[in-house]
Amino acid sequence: MAAVIYDLELEMLENSIYHKIKKCILKFGKLPEDFVAEEKTYKENELRFAPGALEGIFGHHMSDEVKECDFAQIIKDYLSMKPEEALQIFEQEQVKNYKVASIRQSLQNSIYEHREDYDAEKLAGLAVCFTEYGTKTETVKLGLSLLALFHVADKPGICEMIATLGYCEEFTDYVIMNSRNWAEDRQQELYFELAKKLKGWGKINAVEMMQADTEEKKKWLLCHGCKNDVMYAYLGYECAMKCDLYERLQKGNFSDEEFQGASDIMSGLLDEGPCEGMSALEHPIELTLLYLEECKKHNWDAEQVALLTDIATYFRGSKIENSPSIEPKVKEVLGLLDIHTYIVENIEKNTHECMRIAKMYDIDMSQHLIRLMKMDFAKYYNFCYYLFTNHQSVDEFLTLCDREIAYEQYPNKMGDDLGLGPVQGGIKLDLIVQHLDKHFGKGREMIKVCIQSPITRWRNMAAKAMFGWVRESGLSLKDIDAKLYAEVERVHAIECSEQTKGMWEKLL
Template identity: 25%
Template sequence: MLIHAEDEELATWPLPWLHMVRKLIEQRLQARFMPPGNATRMRLEGRVLHISELIAVREGPLEGTILAHILAHLDPDGSGLIPGGEDLPDAESGSLNEIRWAPGAWEGILTHGFGISSDEETAAAMSGLISRNILRGFRAEDFDALYGLARSKEFIFSYIDVLSTVSSSHALSGAGIRQLGRRLVREGQHREPVKLGIALLGLIGDNADRELLLTLGRHEEFTLYCAIAISNVEPPDSRDKVLLSMAKSVEGWGRVHAVERLEGSTNPEVQERMLSDGYRNIVGSEYTAYIVATTGKPAEALANPDVTLHLLDAAAEILGALSNDAGPPVQRMDDYLEGPLALERFITHVEQHGPRLSHFTATEDIAVFLRREQNWEAGKDSRWTISIREEFASRCERINQHPGWAALAEKGLISANNTEFYKAERIARALGLDTYPAHWRRVQSYPCDSSWFALLQEVDEHRLPAVLAYARQSLPLGELGSGPDDKDAQSDRFRAHHALDTIVTGLAKFPGEGWDLVETCLRSPVIRNRNMAINTLEAWTPTHWGPNVLTALLRAHAAEPDDKLRQRLDSLIK
């Protein structure tokens, strides 16, 4: 009788009763042979799924799971995570000899130019264990075996093969796939099994898990998988708006992945938002510029003679990103069919409005791109004629010769806003203005900030003594040189260590100068610091070493815990 209780009645039962009923149904599924597609089997599997959902809602996420961690770190403003949210519970404090990827960056790099090789052996084993779990009623040993395999492998290499096998299997019920996906997502304490769970939820054609996917997608390690799942299961009339919501909640690789799945959207709200600021991300606007240009249709928007400055600034960033030759391997201006029309309208508006910080970078990049002959294959697009390219390039160059740029650059160089400052710095460099005083002010205001790198690009032998004196005064050298270790320097508390290795790297072009800072770097608990110290000493060559360098190297060699670094010290000493 318990097994046959109505769904409405089940919702009122205490948790222990729900657990007992679920166990009874699972035991019946395991005890009786019922072939796939059997009506009784499908009804019982559906009942297990419903009871599991009631239990999950009542109990909430299990402590220590990825889901619980993300829920505890959701930013109340609806965008991303609060500090500490990026550090997933399964993160290990590994050696800095190994590359530490930002959330979502590994998948981002693989899916943008490097390609993904299939791990067919793992995919076959994983698919078999998925089938085993569903067909045998989710026995503990089967789930543990699947979880262990998923945890030990990077799912991105098995993704396509696993989903292809599972989706084509007529033996697996949708209810079973969904139950397994939800369990992996809700109970997973490691990222790879959670990714597998998200992928399974994306197979079953139901948008009931929308909020769960949007929540997990707030962490950029999972945004790609959640965006694909939503693309698969969300109804067409709501899909783009849900993906737009996901894109707005992240800012790095997650936004890139979400925006890519909005390509070709005809939803006016989505098009407007993409053009307004959907292209922006902290990875690089080059990754999204082409999609935004073809979907957001800036050429049409720029047809308005009373275009807003916000839209004009957005168009500058999009068209500038399409013209950035130094960016990643993505589609560029010469691939953009409406490029000539968009440029004509953009350049005309800029000519009428006068200098703005965001416009200089765009017009400079556009002019350089148009004049670079290797960007233009013969006959690729007849609309990009030599005369059109020459006209647009010349007009951009004339814009950048406006006498008002110098004053605008000088004003931007005292701005505390990083975006404004670096746009102004680029203008100043193009005009031949000295940016050293501006970088010197920023370093003195924020001694552990990244401005050290830019400052050291401007330093000469006359300015160097003051810079080194300030480094000694402002950085906690005793703490930075506390002795070799294998520290993870990815968090903000290692900002001073990053500043030190930037300074020491800059000293490579000043043989013999700042040896005390190099020695401090050599004694740092952070491996990257010690590597930078060795790089600088190699650049100096022994002819510029002072009398204490060899002694310090021998001491460092004796204390060095890292095998690869000890080998580098060996080579340096010899």
């Protein structure tokens, strides 16, 4: 009987996620880039999350409100079984019904509040079994969530298992949760090791927990701390504070590696969407001016130039005191480039950045854009907003449209489509037609296609353009273009959108 149990445990371990991770760590020291904890099949249109993303979303963007958890009763039922039986039932019958990230806090709270109802030894055994033998990511997450209810710092085997799972970004957040009652030096050693090995949400979690208590850690945070595969904003402020970025910039003379790291941090500081950023710093203006001064000492790539324009854009709209002092400094730094040459050499690959630089220096980009559109219309036509807004080369662009766009390929039928994703015909005509209201009589063929389109927004943009013509000329649509008037009359009779129908009525 003992041999049978041993064989069962060995088979379970061989198939477990923990065992797969441990083998990779022993062999490579980290997980391979293509490592997958669990092969999953997805239904059409089912949301997919990067490893650790769901935990990151709940941790950074959801409230701390704790609700009663019905899953606690299921855990109670599991305690009447052998742990491996409970694991099998969970993975075969229940795993698809739960996302542990969304229930772990309420589950832990419920179990702790009613802890007298649970056999602690059996609960610990269940937690270890799910963590060690789970073949589904949700199983391991559930095991780690239960394991966090126990003090295991004096159990080296369990601590080793927990730490090993941290190398997989699916579980890093749960591993950090479990390590909070470990000795501080042991915690910090783990966080630093994980931060160096991970790239996604796991790295974000580890860096947030790191203490910058040595010069080695501070330099690493400067050079490598902010770079991640999710969003620099999550770590920009964290790294700026922990690596003493302001004090380091005061000293200056960064190595190229340090300068690249500082640039990553600056990029994160500018994006204040999900986290604190530039405006939360004690000396945001002084820090930025020091960074811009440091820029003069280093070579730049297109990404660096883009960051400089981002800095100018950020402070142009900022309420931080003395923000107006930043843009002239950015222009001074960018002035070290031959701006015109840079734009010519980079506009094909870095169009947006070149457009922003041109705006800062009041450089006319119309002919550069026309050249790109002639080269690859489908790739660059959406930059037509510049031509329309600045009233430059509009006729040349519209002539190009008539040459490049196959109007006959667009559908002619009523519908309430949203127009998401690729469209029949290829070119999203609403991106062009939305500008035609201020360009009397131009783009009539495109407007006709949009009137006939099953995409509601396209019909609305066509109506908007014709409203502009009527307003500008003082004429009725029938007097401006009898054929377009007839088309509006036809579509009005079959229009399925009440809002759009009202727009047609005003034109008739």
